[in-house]
Amino acid sequence: MKSSPESRRRWFARFLPRSIVARTSLSILVLAVVMGLVFSVMASWRVRAAEHDRLIARVHELTATVESTVSIACFLNDATLAKEIAGGLMKNRIVAGVRITSGPKLLYSGGVVEAADGRAARIDAFPQTIYSPFDQKNEVGRVTLYVSSAEIEAQAAAYSRYTIWILSLQVSIVAAAVAFLVYLLVTRPIKGISDELHRLEIRSGMRLAWPSGNRKDEIGQLVLDVNGLIARLTDALANERDLRVAQEISERRMRLVFEKADTGILVLDARGAVQSSNPSFVRILGPGAALPGAKLDDLLRPHGPLVAELIESASAADEPREADMEVDLGPGRGKIWVELSVNRLGPNLLQGLVNDITERKRAEVAARELAARDPVTSLLNRRGIDAALVQVLERPIESRARPALLQIDLDHFKAVNDTHGHDAGDQVLRVVARVLERAVRRSDFVGRSGGDEFQVILAGVEQAAIALEIANKIIAGIAQPVDIGAGVLVQVGASVGIAMGSGEYEAPASFLRRADEAMYEAKQGGRGCARIAPAAVTEPEDSAAA
Amino acid sequence: MKHLVFILMFAAFAIRIADANEPVSIVVIVNPASGVDHLTRDEVIDIFLGRYRKLPSGRAALPIDVAESSAERERFYQLLVKKSPADMSSYWARLVFSGQTSPPFQVPDSKTALELVQSNPNAIAYVDRASVGPGVKVVLEIKP
Numbered sequence: 001m002k003s004s005p006e007s008r009r010r011w012f013a014r015f016l017p018r019s020i021v022a023r024t025s026l027s028i029l030v031l032a033v034v035m036g037l038v039f040s041v042m043a044s045w046r047v048r049a050a051e052h053d054r055l056i057a058r059v060h061e062l063t064a065t066v067e068s069t070v071s072i073a074c075f076l077n078d079a080t081l082a083k084e085i086a087g088g089l090m091k092n093r094i095v096a097g098v099r100i101t102s103g104p105k106l107l108y109s110g111g112v113v114e115a116a117d118g119r120a121a122r123i124d125a126f127p128q129t130i131y132s133p134f135d136q137k138n139e140v141g142r143v144t145l146y147v148s149s150a151e152i153e154a155q156a157a158a159y160s161r162y163t164i165w166i167l168s169l170q171v172s173i174v175a176a177a178v179a180f181l182v183y184l185l186v187t188r189p190i191k192g193i194s195d196e197l198h199r200l201e202i203r204s205g206m207r208l209a210w211p212s213g214n215r216k217d218e219i220g221q222l223v224l225d226v227n228g229l230i231a232r233l234t235d236a237l238a239n240e241r242d243l244r245v246a247q248e249i250s251e252r253r254m255r256l257v258f259e260k261a262d263t264g265i266l267v268l269d270a271r272g273a274v275q276s277s278n279p280s281f282v283r284i285l286g287p288g289a290a291l292p293g294a295k296l297d298d299l300l301r302p303h304g305p306l307v308a309e310l311i312e313s314a315s316a317a318d319e320p321r322e323a324d325m326e327v328d329l330g331p332g333r334g335k336i337w338v339e340l341s342v343n344r345l346g347p348n349l350l351q352g353l354v355n356d357i358t359e360r361k362r363a364e365v366a367a368r369e370l371a372a373r374d375p376v377t378s379l380l381n382r383r384g385i386d387a388a389l390v391q392v393l394e395r396p397i398e399s400r401a402r403p404a405l406l407q408i409d410l411d412h413f414k415a416v417n418d419t420h421g422h423d424a425g426d427q428v429l430r431v432v433a434r435v436l437e438r439a440v441r442r443s444d445f446v447g448r449s450g451g452d453e454f455q456v457i458l459a460g461v462e463q464a465a466i467a468l469e470i471a472n473k474i475i476a477g478i479a480q481p482v483d484i485g486a487g488v489l490v491q492v493g494a495s496v497g498i499a500m501g502s503g504e505y506e507a508p509a510s511f512l513r514r515a516d517e518a519m520y521e522a523k524q525g526g527r528g529c530a531r532i533a534p535a536a537v538t539e540p541e542d543s544a545a546a
Numbered sequence: 547m548k549h550l551v552f553i554l555m556f557a558a559f560a561i562r563i564a565d566a567n568e569p570v571s572i573v574v575i576v577n578p579a580s581g582v583d584h585l586t587r588d589e590v591i592d593i594f595l596g597r598y599r600k601l602p603s604g605r606a607a608l609p610i611d612v613a614e615s616s617a618e619r620e621r622f623y624q625l626l627v628k629k630s631p632a633d634m635s636s637y638w639a640r641l642v643f644s645g646q647t648s649p650p651f652q653v654p655d656s657k658t659a660l661e662l663v664q665s666n667p668n669a670i671a672y673v674d675r676a677s678v679g680p681g682v683k684v685v686l687e688i689k690p
Contacts, residue, residue, distance in 0.1 A: 072640055076597055080644035133637070134591055134627040 020194070024187045025179045032175030036168050043167055044160040051156035055094055059147055062089060063128045066143070071133045074102040074141025082107035089145065094155065096123060097146035113146050122149040189219045197226065206230075264289075264354035267345065270315050272296045272308060275349075284338065284356045286329055296352060300327050300340065307340065314342040314350055324357060337361035376426050377433035380447030385455050388445040389508040392457055393501065401460025403501035404467040407515035408436070408474060410452035411493035411527045416484075424484040428492060435477035439470055452492075455515075464500050464532055471496040471530035479528065495522040496530035506536050571675040571689045572622045575660070575682040579667040580605055585685040591627060593670060595637070596647035601670070609650035610659045610671040618656055622672045625688045 066085050073081035086098035086108045097111030112123060126145045132138040189211045200206050207227045214220045258265055264281030268274050274294045282290045285299050296311075297304035303325040314321040322341040329336060337360070341353040372384030380388060392403045410432065417425035429448070436446045436456055445457040456474070461467050475496060481489040497519025499511050518533035525531065574590050576582050581603035585593075592598040593607045601607045612619045614631060623629050629637070638649045653659045659671040664681035678684060
């Protein structure tokens with residue numbers, strides 16, 4: 001059987017009572033018994049030795065006591081007196097025998113004067129020379145006391161036992177008194193505090209009772225400190241409760257803001273996965289946004305790369321990154337415009353704000369359209385034409401189709417204006433506008449840059465001939481008489497300059513200038529005809545007259 | 547009367563001083579027919595204190611003490627064994643019950659002792675040196 005110190009300690013602890021009172025008392029008791037034993041053993045040995053010495057001294061004292069009388073008996077050779085003295089001596093239990101001699105003459109010999117058994121009853125002789133009572137120099141006899149060592153030992157042992165008894169009794173009483181005092185002064189107050197503390201409920205604001213007997217000592221200090229701790233704990237608990245309530249209110253408010261906000265709010269990681277979001281986010285982007293594992297770049301199709309870029313740059317910087325994007329929500333919802341703002345919250349954590357800006361975008365488009373339209377003809381105005389031209393010219397060239405610009409100038413329009421007034425002029429302009437719109441495809445652009453100047457931008461024609469054909473069709477259409485009301489017919493004509501785009505990029509201004517120059521050429525060429533401008537300087541020669 | 551008492555006290559004092567200043571020897575005396583010429587101090591001690599009641603000549607010894615209150619007796623024992631009368635009483639008292647020996651025969655005064663020695667060859671007594679009369683033999687003089 002193995003027994004580690006640990007297991008031995010546990011084995012030992014099984015026999016120890018758990019109560020501090022019992023344990024203290026038991027400890028004191030055990031200590032008292034051990035110390036009592038140690039002291040008893042030491043004391044018994046000492047006491048025994050001391051008692052032995054004392055008894056030996058007693059024998060000498062006895063001899064001294066009877067010395068003067070023995071002296072007389074020896075002086076007078078008085079056996080009767082000697083016997084008397086010996087009788088008195090032998091009344092002492094330690095004196096086993098007495099022998100009194102006067103010179104060679106034996107006056108008395110009685111009791112045990114020789115060892116009967118050398119071992120069991122050893123007899124010690126204590127001889128004393130006796131001098132004359134009248135002359136201290138004159139030796140008159142000798143008295144010898146015989147003492148039993150066994151008797152001395154027995155007496156010493158008895159006395160030693162008695163001492164041990166007294167000592168044990170004393171140690172027991174002291175131990176009991178100490179145990180009682182320790183119980184009264186230390187253990188009981190501590191047990192009281194312990195029990196009280198065990199039952200104590202912090203919330204109720206209870207305090208430990210101050211033990212009346214221990215106010216000024218360490219136990220009183222302990223109670224004071226514990227009460228101080230309890231008070232602080234109670235305060236801390238109350239504070240924490242208040243704080244929690246305040247936090248709950250704040251959280252509820254924030255949650256309310258989060259839940260009820262029109263803005264879609266979401267938390268996402270650096271890979272764009274949506275961690276959590278509010279109802280508005282789902283409302284804006286549809287039920288797919290509520291699915292677990294939804295990714296923002298998937299939701300904002302087809303702007304995934306842009307979203308990823310925003311997330312990346314917002315993660316790197318501490319500033320918000322934002323962009324407007326038109327999102328295709330698929331069948332049913334169609335396309336909407338959203339504004340996405342991405343903010344870094346922490347490592348690998350970002351906050352996203354999504355606003356539905358479709359309405360605003362529509363208003364913007366309407367406003368932009370309004371700004372790009374000519375109010376008289378509803379065609380593009382100068383700015384609209386420029387924008388369209390930019391768009392067409394910057395469009396990547398995918399096929400052999402090339403852009404073409406038709407610069408149209410009305411002939412004889414000033415006469416109509418002067419003769420019939422501005423309303424008639426506007427009427428003519430509107431009719432011309434319809435002619436132009438009818439002559440082109442929907443993907444083409446038609447505009448009036450001012451006065452009687454019109455532009456047609458053909459998004460893509462494969463040959464200059466087709467542009468020329470369209471120009472001629474326009475010229476014919478405009479040449480038709482126009483009813484300006486009250487049966488009055490007026491007629492205007494048109495001169496057209498054509499600039500063909502090349503495969504290379506050309507600045508809009510250059511494109512416009514070429515068309516303009518061609519138009520002037522047509523006017524000088526007799527009006528009512530179309531001219532194609534020479535190709536741009538870098539372009540190989542590809543021009544021909546109509 | 548007062549003066550008389552004072553004078554008497556003074557006289558007594560004067561006598562004591564005279565005693566001390568003029569030491570008087572004690573002599574041990576025996577009958578001339580005792581056959582003893584001289585005794586040692588130890589022999590006198592043995593006889594008077596009861597150890598041997600015999601004279602060196604073989605004759606039994608009869609030691610004689612004077613009255614207990616007498617000055618001679620006190621001085622004799624003081625000079626002989628350096629014991630006071632109380633010591634001597636104690637000594638003899640211890641021997642009363644043993645009965646083997648007895649104190650010396652007691653006579654009222656020195657005169658009687660002297661007469662006894664004169665008439666009895668066994669007798670042995672002590673007297674002041676000055677009191678020695680005819681018909682006795684001094685065997686030891688004990689000087690202070």
